[in-house]
Amino acid sequence: MDGKHVMLQAPINTGSEYYNYKNFFSIVLFALVAANYHLLYADVGSQGRISDCGIFKNSKLWKKLQDNSLIIPRPKPLPGRERMTPYVILADIAFALHENVMKPYAGVYEKGTKEKTFNYRLSRVRQVVENCFGILTSVFRVLRKPMLLGPEKASVIVLTTIFLRNYLR
Numbered sequence: 442m443d444g445k446h447v448m449l450q451a452p453i454n455t456g457s458e459y460y461n462y463k464n465f466f467s468i469v470l471f472a473l474v475a476a477n478y479h480l481l482y483a484d485v486g487s488q489g490r491i492s493d494c495g496i497f498k499n500s501k502l503w504k505k506l507q508d509n510s511l512i513i514p515r516p517k518p519l520p521g522r523e524r525m526t527p528y529v530i531l532a533d534i535a536f537a538l539h540e541n542v543m544k545p546y547a548g549v550y551e552k553g554t555k556e557k558t559f560n561y562r563l564s565r566v567r568q569v570v571e572n573c574f575g576i577l578t579s580v581f582r583v584l585r586k587p588m589l590l591g592p593e594k595a596s597v598i599v600l601t602t603i604f605l606r607n608y609l610r
Contacts, residue, residue: 443567444496514535
């Protein structure tokens with residue numbers, strides 16, 4: 442899971458609400474993407490100043506994780522192992538750890554250590570969500586430049602691109 446800033450023209454009478462750390466106005470597309478590039482969950486329209494973790498903590502996805510109503514398979518041992526391993530959502534360092542949310546180790550580790558190897562492999566797998574955002578942007582060019590719309594209408598357009606992309610898959 443990750444977030445993508447969708448650039449907007451400065452919304453009227455919003456001050457810095459939609460101004461993000463990248464120095465432009467935006468809404469956030471927060472998405473959970475499967476390994477086959479299928480968008481499983483999307484939350485669109487949060488103000489650009491809010492972090493990905495903040496959006497996640499206020500999402501229906503988080504609420505379902507908390508009350509165990511999200512349909513996640515029961516933990517199973519990995520092939521050739523006995524220890525039970527839970528199914529997890531992969532996230533970046535900005536997110537909090539949870540039984541079903543895995544993030545990289547914080548800090549800098551020397552080459553060859555277990556932590557460095559884990560972080561590298563986690564990063565490689567997380568490229569799926571970044572690639573998915575890139576595909577979405579390349580197919581739907583409206584996402585390439587600032588939208589000259591208010592946040593509500595821009596959110597509808599972004600959600601439409603997600604539905605169309607999943608349909609076209």
